[in-house]
Amino acid sequence: MRIDILTLFPEAVNAVLGEGILRIAREKGLVSYHLKNFRDHAKGVHQSVDDRPYGGGPGMVIKCEPVFAAVREVEKADPTPPHRVLLTPQGRVFNQKVARELAQKPRLLMLCGRYEGFDERIRQGFAWDEISIGDYVLSGGELGALVITDAVVRLIPGALGNEASSSDESFGQAGWLEYPHYTRPVEFEGMKVPQLLQSGHHAEIEKWRREQSRERTKQRRPDLLDG
Numbered sequence: 001m002r003i004d005i006l007t008l009f010p011e012a013v014n015a016v017l018g019e020g021i022l023r024i025a026r027e028k029g030l031v032s033y034h035l036k037n038f039r040d041h042a043k044g045v046h047q048s049v050d051d052r053p054y055g056g057g058p059g060m061v062i063k064c065e066p067v068f069a070a071v072r073e074v075e076k077a078d079p080t081p082p083h084r085v086l087l088t089p090q091g092r093v094f095n096q097k098v099a100r101e102l103a104q105k106p107r108l109l110m111l112c113g114r115y116e117g118f119d120e121r122i123r124q125g126f127a128w129d130e131i132s133i134g135d136y137v138l139s140g141g142e143l144g145a146l147v148i149t150d151a152v153v154r155l156i157p158g159a160l161g162n163e164a165s166s167s168d169e170s171f172g173q174a175g176w177l178e179y180p181h182y183t184r185p186v187e188f189e190g191m192k193v194p195q196l197l198q199s200g201h202h203a204e205i206e207k208w209r210r211e212q213s214r215e216r217t218k219q220r221r222p223d224l225l226d227g
């Protein structure tokens, strides 16, 4: 998979891509990351990427020219047409189902905004999948793009050491929360690992984990059990 991220802060984004699973997936050749600062396409001595809104009002608006030029240039860099993602609180809300959907794409292009928002013609000029990472307002799309990248890349077969891990965990196969985990020591400050987990009875353990998973989901996120 190829991931292009258009941002005014490529160094900040790059720092996150350079650690953990995201870095390992790149090293394994499962994904490549391409960062583009769309300020490089801004004209004039000040290279402004934003301007005051027509009609007045607070804040600044991301200009068309640098974004159109950057999107076009980045798209030309590879013949694979990208699935374009616009990070915005106005988008559909990201979740594990959307992550699975995006993980099927050969190429993602994500555009991160700043300031009050995008000139509306940026929306009109390209086909975007507008995505919000939650019902709150961030100061830019970068954290959203990184959240999406992380959730998607770990779903690429081979990205995680153990293939079972991504289907076992919360929101995995059944869409339930994860069961409790324990590791050594068997007793810590008076708190013990449940006997059953030490018993080696795999079928029983499996059953216990399913029950725990369901109970946790019922307690904490009953909305996930509906349907």
Ligand code: ADE
Residues within 6 Å of the ligand: 087, 088, 089, 131, 132, 133, 134, 135, 136, 137, 138, 139, 140, 141, 144
């Ligand atoms: N940009 C600002 N807020 C955002 C959000 N909640 N999701 C995605 N992009 C954003």
